[in-house]
Amino acid sequence: MDTTFKLSNYIGTVYRDGQVTFTRDGDSVISPIGNKLSIFDLKNNVARTLDFGCKFNIKRVSISTTGSHLLVADERGDVHFVKISTGASIFNYRSNAVIGDLKYSPKGTRVAVCRDHDLQIFNLGKSRNYTITPLHLSRTYKLSSERLRCVNWSDDSNLLVAGGEDRVLRVVGSKDFQNLFIHPLSSHKGSIVHCQFMKGTYDMISVCKRGIANVWTCNLTPGDLKKGVWKKNEEGVDDVEMEDDESKVDKIFFEKTKKYWLTESSGSGKSVDVTAAQYNKDIKILATAFNNGVIVLHEIPTFALIHNLRISEMRIQTVEWNLSGDWLAIGCGKGSTAQLVVWEWQTESYVMKQQGHSLRITTAEYSPDGALIATGAEDGKVKIWNSRSSFCTVTFDEHTSGVTCVKWAQSGRAILSASLDGTIRAHDLKRYRNFRTFVCPEPTQLATLAVDKAGDLVVAGAKEVFNIYIWSFESGHLLDILSGHESAVSAIDIHGNHIVSGSWDRTIKVWTIVDSQAETVEVSHETLDVKFSPAGDVIAVLTSDGVITFFEAKEMLNLGTIDTKLDTDPSRGSRDTITRQSAAKTKTFTRIRFSPNGNMILAGGESNNFCMYSVPDRLILKKWKITENRSLDGVVLDFNRRNFTEFGNMQLVDTSDEDEDDEPNNKMAIKLPGTKNFDLGERRSRPEVNIYEVTFCPTGRRFAVCSTEGVAVYSLNTLSIFDPFQLDSETTDKVIDRALGNNDYATALMAALRLNKSDRITECIEATGVTQIPLVAGSLSTLYAERLLKWMVEGNVMSSTDQVHFYMIWLRAVLQVHGMQLKGIVDVATLTGVQQLVALHQEHIKKLLVISFLANNVHIIFRANQAKFSLGWITRIRKSKPSNKAKEASEDDDEDSDLSDEEGWENPLGSDEEGSLIIDE
Known part of the structure; x- marks a missing residue:
């Protein structure tokens, strides 16, 4: 009895609370579900839940530039370094404070963490004991007496901007620069919700809770920063020690060039608050979400309104663009009433809109x-x-x-x-x-x-x-x-x-x-x-x-x-x-x-x-x-x-406050009897x-x-299967040709499946001898057997081939060897496709064209299921034709008698343009 069951997925819950993000390819959205993460592949329509779990609810998620690792922070300040492919937590860092935000640098070598009132910068892989601590603290900035809530990097990874509840933006350097140490900017009336550098420059955009968006223009450009070392002078004041005393250094300066009230586009006036915002620097569009369930899109820097959309009546917790800027992930509500939406703004359509039960799930049953x-x-x-x-x-x-x-x-x-x-x-x-x-x-x-x-x-x-x-x-x-x-x-x-x-x-x-x-x-x-x-x-x-x-x-x-x-x-x-x-x-x-x-x-x-x-x-x-x-x-x-x-x-003691979205709210709403929607009590x-x-x-x-x-x-299907070709980056067509030349059909087929080229897969399959098919099928791993089945179902080779028996031998060999393992791994759609494929060929065989002969240049064809009724009639016509020819030959000795004989014989069934006589159903 096999008892190696492991958690593979969560059903009925798509989002709880916290920050959602996209993978680097933009096809999958990562959503926090309590203390776990679920990955929804929107392209292949598949979802899975990572096996690791935090001790508390997940609040912040940041994905690396390579897309292979995640940084996950829970509501009590624990930061996990997670590998996406295996779902394993590699390293755990305890900050002993609330994490407001965390971001990878664009170069992927550093991480910025808003730790309560501090901004900490970590180096990745720079420590001597890298195998023990992949995060090495580089520097700490004491920025505010209030909690920091957002941080972002410039494109060259030299500058950072952070904002929080004290309504002040602060620009700092990731290294020691002569141009700045800490540069504050104050022009907002509420806590900072989002701040971000624009593409290729040090210009910024910032959004506060009261709905004010500011565009800041910097006097410096990338490349103008001069390295230096900041030290304390004799009076105890921060001063910079320049590497070149004769060079004149321009101090960094930001000018507010644009101010806009985003609440004017919310449809509810200034009575609503901004809960989340995200700026896509590639397409220059700002997405702003409000606590009344409305999300608006503006073109930057003109602030031209592109679209206004109401997702629901619930508060929007998070918004996130994918890398290409085509999709926008939106997380609404909290707890059991939350829902996850992926919206395509260009077509104004939903890619995904999922919501779980609003109250406790009491029963479940498999079909x-x-x-x-x-x-x-x-x-x-x-x-x-x-x-x-x-x-x-x-x-x-x-x-x-x-x-x-x-x-x-x-x-x-x-x-x-x-x-x-x-x-x-x-x-x-x-x-x-x-x-x-x-x-x-x-x-x-x-x-x-x-x-x-x-x-x-x-x-x-x-x-x-x-x-x-x-x-x-x-x-x-x-x-x-x-x-x-x-x-x-x-x-x-x-x-x-x-x-x-x-x-x-x-x-x-x-x-x-x-x-x-x-x-x-x-x-x-x-x-x-x-x-x-x-x-x-x-x-x-x-x-x-x-x-x-x-x-x-x-x-x-x-x-x-x-x-x-x-x-x-x-x-x-x-x-x-x-x-x-x-x-x-x-x-x-x-x-x-x-x-x-x-x-x-x-x-x-x-x-x-x-x-x-x-x-x-x-x-x-x-x-x-x-x-x-x-x-x-x-x-x-x-x-x-x-x-x-x-x-x-x-x-x-209930210390949560619905007006403060930063409070860890992990509680379940208890409504008054009879209420179905919202209850003030x-x-x-x-x-x-x-x-x-x-x-x-x-x-x-x-x-x-x-x-x-x-x-x-x-x-039972969560164990990863070792795939040697995943470690080889040199799998090319030459590998397939070399393996076919050596009659190594199993290696050639696996390489073709790895390249996912249908013509090469067909070539490898048809090059294999009939007697060697069971041996080659047994040499395939379960991973490649699953891919081969999907290729058979998804492609049109098996459905249109004339070598039906040959491919059925292949299908039987694969199912005989890997049937028990594939029973739980392969999805029902693939198995149903195999069944439909077999049924299709079975139906074709029933109607197979089995009788075909030439009668005086007239191609007569009929189907097997009509043979019983048509064979006798065709035979009688075949026997009657020589007697007619002999009779006409005796009456007319002209040399064109054969031609006149053919033209005089009438086809009772008609013929096509090529002269073929078709008897159909």
Whole structure:
């Protein structure tokens, strides 16, 4: 049993809070999700989550000039040096202060960090002990008594400009220059939101919170700066020691040449504040975002309005241009109400617009083919997510209360959801509509849901009246009501003609659908969850004492138990007034789920941990932690005594202020009952880490855990595959020709796949002998086998080739050797493409042109599926022609009798221009 599952993606969460950025190629956007980072590849429609995690929520992100590394800062001041390809944190630097901003220099050799009131400059790789500390502190500027919020470099990496809450811009040098030491500029009425040098010059643009944008012109140009050494003179004042005393040095000076009120373009006057701004120096466009959800674009330096766009009603937290200036990434809102937008300003269209659930996600379920994941939340919405791209494809919002359970029909064409509003709604995934609604005969809340594999029955359990309802899926009529439980029905499951239900009355019942009779089995504690094994021969029952009991389904014999109490290991919440040991007695796992083969069972609940157990051995196989994010409650095992004062635990004090966006806001909004949008009386609390659902993918290679952080997907496919060609930069066409000349077909094919040239791939494949195909396919690594499959599906070579049998031998060899590994690695679209490709050739073979002969220069062709009806008729015409020719020859002895004979014979079917007789369907 393989248990090497690792976090591969987050579903249902696209953005939390903090700064978003683009990769250097401009095709992917990097978004912070709590204490982790997700990368959305907009070109290939693929997303992944980096495996590393900070101790607190991520606030600032900066990407290197090479695009291979990231600098990530969390809200408590820890800076991580992360490699993007592997997702590993190489180095961790603790600043012990709030990080306002951090930026790589354009040359990629230095990093500027706004550390609270200071500006620090680090050298990369300049330290002697580089293997231990890749960040080496070069210098520190004490710039302000207030917090610094933004910093930027000039194009030559010689100057920096920083701004903060004291409304003053300060220009400093990255080295010692004779022209300046610290040059302050004050002309703003609010805290500085953004400041940046323009392209190729020392001219600047700055934007403040009150909406004032200033353009500053510098008297110096790149190359005018003179090196020097600043020292203290006899009076203790900073003075410069010049390298050349005779040379006259011009001091740096900035003149404000343009001032503009950006709030005039917001549509709300001067009552709104600027929350984020970003200037693209290549296209000379300034993007400004406001706290009312409006973003405007201006051309600089004329400040001509290009576009005004309202993204949402929520506050815009961050904006970022990609390198080419075509796309603009926008992060709106905070926490669970946040959304991520990528907007193409030239076409005024959305490249991506994704938003998660506004409240806690309570349930998740994989589709039968594993390609989709359905989620339901307390906001009453059901969302369908693509499991590979992590993008939401459709949202259903017909429910008027929280969704408690979602289930797929076995065909995968419909999704059913149960809600606290007392209804079950079935949605069609072809027309995206609610085509059937199941209603209880009396108003009650529905907490559980089950659908049989045949798709005929829908079963739901009520929370208030303790009944189980059975509907017909086809007609929507209520078929039966099962009564017998004396308390709330906590879980139900169905297999074949039997329904198993668990209740808080410390009993489980196995119902027979035909006669509505039940067999009752008493358990020691309240039942929390019940599940049939995939084969239906075992029933697993989870009770409130943390024990999983296995019963034989037919005779209800006890097969054994698993005690999960010690594996729960819950943390102490900030509101717990009792000790951790006493609090742990009231917390347990609440959800279980069998693996598709029935050999493993997954358990999670009121803890930061979830476990996988072996069903035959009754032993724990592996234990995971859902998160290390200390911004949430219930992560640390016990209290931090430093937070205790004479007034109590300071973690319980809400110090956040919605007007101050720099405060670390990691809390969940608690709205008044009945409110759906904004609530002026909402309060905030630190969300506690809990697991609400666990579900396995039908392939068995992935499972999803629905928790406070979202839906975390764990997969067996996260191990990186070693690719030797990635280390060779000299892979050219000569390598392919040399390998083909040496009959090394495997090396030639891998090189062609590496170059991604379709004609060379075709050449290598067709040069391989039929007897050598299995050997070459076995020599390929899984990475190249996946690429070869994608080439077969995406290209038009296999669909239009006349060597169908040859390519089918290749496809069979690849699937025989790498089928099990590719089952979980290759996305469903590729496998579906392979199936469609085979079906296409199968259809062509059925209609293959099998009979073709020449009859007096008339090419007669007919298809195989018409041979049965046409062969006899063609044969009779063929036999009748010689007799006609003999008859006409006896009547006319002219030398042109043959020609007249051909012209006199009429074609009853007609012919084409080339003289070919075609018999079609």
